[in-house]
Amino acid sequence: MKVRILYLASLREQLGKSGEDFEIPPATSTVAGLRTLLMARGGAWQTALAQGRALRVAVNQEMAQSTTPVNPGDEIAFFPPVTGG
Amino acid sequence: MPVRIQAKDFDAGAEIAALRRDNRKVGAVASFIGVCRDANDGTAVTKMTLEHYPGMTEKALERIVSEAKRRWNVMDVLVVHRVGELKPTDQIVLVVVTGAHRGEAFAACEFIMDYLKTRAPFWKKEETPQGTRWVEARSSDDEAAQRWEPPKSSAA
Numbered sequence: 001m002k003v004r005i006l007y008l009a010s011l012r013e014q015l016g017k018s019g020e021d022f023e024i025p026p027a028t029s030t031v032a033g034l035r036t037l038l039m040a041r042g043g044a045w046q047t048a049l050a051q052g053r054a055l056r057v058a059v060n061q062e063m064a065q066s067t068t069p070v071n072p073g074d075e076i077a078f079f080p081p082v083t084g085g
Numbered sequence: 086m087p088v089r090i091q092a093k094d095f096d097a098g099a100e101i102a103a104l105r106r107d108n109r110k111v112g113a114v115a116s117f118i119g120v121c122r123d124a125n126d127g128t129a130v131t132k133m134t135l136e137h138y139p140g141m142t143e144k145a146l147e148r149i150v151s152e153a154k155r156r157w158n159v160m161d162v163l164v165v166h167r168v169g170e171l172k173p174t175d176q177i178v179l180v181v182v183t184g185a186h187r188g189e190a191f192a193a194c195e196f197i198m199d200y201l202k203t204r205a206p207f208w209k210k211e212e213t214p215q216g217t218r219w220v221e222a223r224s225s226d227d228e229a230a231q232r233w234e235p236p237k238s239s240a241a
Contacts, residue, residue: 079208080219081222083221084137084178085177085205
């Protein structure tokens with residue numbers, strides 16, 4: 001299934017990418033699974049998405065948890081903790 | 086729209102007048118303006134760039150405004166947040182709350198800012214004499230937001 005992934009703020013700079021369409025294998029059904037898949041690319045992906053890094057995830061523009069399901073056509077955004085105001 | 090994200094500056098006086106609309110029931114107007122400082126964490130800041138997540142940021146702010154209106158008896162709320170390049174002394178954010186009495190207007194205004202700082206997707210990047218850096222989230226902002234959490238009900 002295909003999803004749209006966005007990388008925002010410092011994460012976009014670390015990964016050198018603002019977003020991508022990504023084909024997820026059927027076995028991957030959650031945010032945590034997707035994060036693991038992306039980390040497997042190694043290099044900056046491994047470090048920027050590593051467990052323990054302060055990272056937020058939104059699915060379809062709603063804050064998500066590692067257990068949040070991902071479905072075909074979803075917009076999944078990875079970003080650092082927010083610093084507005 | 087109670088929520089606006091824009092690159093251009095805002096005129097707080099004009100925004101407040103528009104929100105009040107000569108409403109004769111309004112007895113209190115509370116407002117907050119966040120401004121770009123010339124230093125952060127002991128380092129000079131010459132410029133800052135504010136980024137947001139178009140779509141989600143508006144939704145997050147609207148939800149915060151709805152929650153404020155649910156918790157306090159206030160009338161109208163306006164949030165204006167700028168994005169793009171800003172320099173020291175520039176205005177960043179405006180929150181205006183109108184109500185019958187000051188207590189609820191003050192509380193709602195402070196709540197909105199505390200939640201905005203921790204829940205609305207904005208990110209600041211600063212230019213300093215040592216180069217550019219992304220601003221790190223502060224635990225003091227999380228603590229400020231936690232003040233508004235409903236008290237945990239203790240198990241019997």
